[in-house]
Amino acid sequence: MCTVCGCSKGNVKIEGRAPGGVKFPYRSHHAHAHEHGHSHDHDHDHDHDQHHVHAHPAPAIPAGRAAEHQPALSQQAGGAALHYGQGAAHAHAPGLSQARMVKIEQDILSKNDGYAAQNRQWLRDRGIFALNLVSSPGSGKTTLLAETIRQLGHDTLVYVVEGDQQTSNDAERIRAAGAPAIQINTGKGCHLDAHMVGQALEQLNPADDSLLLIENVGNLVCPAAFDLGEAHKVAILSVTEGEDKPLKYPDMFAAADVMLLTKIDLLRHLDFDVDVCIANARRVNPKIKVLQLSSKSGDGMDLWIDWLLLEMNDAQLVKQREVARLRQQIAALEQQLQERS
């Protein structure tokens, strides 16, 4: 279940097949004594007919029926506003207390963080530079990826993980552009998570020293909270969307290291203030790097491509240095063994 919107992972598919990984990985393990004379709801992370060590030691956690969070009522210019994000969970779900929501979020994210750390090391060991591309639907992510693959050319190995609720249309577009791609359909899920990406990596099997582009589900809310093991989150904002998006969705722009302002070829037709947009992004994240580009006209693409190549080079150097360090350690050990014998 998503931390914020409660979306389900129940029908995730990778390339049209149900993944063979951990079943329901983000449901909390239940462990409670059944001697206490009443029953209550709890999440299961397994089927009861499986070979399973099933301990029931911990005291029951009652299914909280604490008071539902009430929105804050504030007066704004032009009328009142209901703010559901001022409780401890910074979100609202009917029937769930704030404490229960916080507990669920902690449980989900703590598991995700474990997977993300392992993905990150796996990528680092292979010198693979990975980006997590996040945006609203329709910002032009897939078009940008296809153009990026084309401009990087055959000399640069690019792999793509495509996240969408349904269809494999985007993965097919990426393959047509010349890069191996794998589609993750999240079903009712509104974001990719590190566990899904780990499974996809094993199937995609990207080559050492390559570029991995992860196109997240189009959504500027939930993907902000989920580390996938990437080097950077890249928030993509098209100039057709409005310059106040960074203020409306601050978590995403705070989590991103880079903002790509796309479709700048349309600026002359729009009432969009680039400077205001960048200032808004820097209000929520003063360190965010901003690149402006158009996949269609090619404006700004050279800076984006240069940045990718430089970062890829850094990732490759990290791997090379690690291998060199290990080889030095082995040589030193061999030397010690020779001196002893």
Added chain:
Amino acid sequence: MKADQIHIVLSQNKDKGQAVSLSWPRLEAERVFIGQSAAQAVHTTPMLFALCARAQTLAAQLVLQQAAGLPVSASPEQHRSITLEAVRETLRKLLLDWSQCFDGSPAASTWMARWRAARDLPSLRALAEDFVYGEDCGQWLQGGEAGWLAWLERGATAPARWLGMLDQPLPGCALLPALDAATLASQLADWLRPGGPVWQGQPQEVGALAREAPQLAGLLAAGQLPRARLLARLLQLARWLDGALLHSSVASLADGALALVETARGPLLHLAALDASGRISRYRVVPPTLWHAHPEGVLRVSLGFLADATAAEWQRQISLIDPCVPYSVSKDVEYA
């Protein structure tokens, strides 16, 4: 984040809700083998992997011979060698780590001196019968679950007393069934995921408890996993001292080969492929600790229910699961 160390993070939000996050961003040191000859890799293996060095070397030898298309099987002598290594490592664990965790200090120096001097099975058996079992280990093995519980109730040796202290239930994972390399070859992708290995979609506990589960059905049914975990280690030790051997198996893959070698902590997997010139083009090691350090594996499940326990209790439970690399524990507290 420091590599090659298990990172355990206890996060607490401002409402005192707690959660445990766990990962082992394992450095794949075996990647130095890529481009090397098989002989170089076998030579380097014990330097790269100091723990279970003999088992690691055997796995490297087997997988590289199989990948080269050479006839391969481990000799009884090689199996005796890895079993002796498991016996010594288990006794070292008892005398140093578990003594520290349960009694607050390592076993007396006289015990350690005996351990250092004991290089063969008879002398290790004598040491174990004095320190662990208090009787002939073959006879102890005959006791069955009821007999072992009566033995720990008597508390005549330090490990029996420790088992008596482990009277709290804790949750656990599914237990990995016995597998050989040929069975594993058909489901290999599950073992090689960046997020950590799974079997039939689930993280698993591997090692002594998984192997000895049929002998400990009562403890498992009661959820007494910490006690069962330590008792299983003592059962395994007694079996090896009584002549049982750890095993290995190999299998070919469409591209390369794999070798599975049993160790004290569980199954050790090596996977390799060679290029046309005979040099190593792919190499992966999946040590048993990757199972236990899975983000949803037995360490996380156990510690998740010990969020309020003392540091000493955490250390004790981690030590019983017995990861083969250091670990760090940090707290991530969110203030208002």
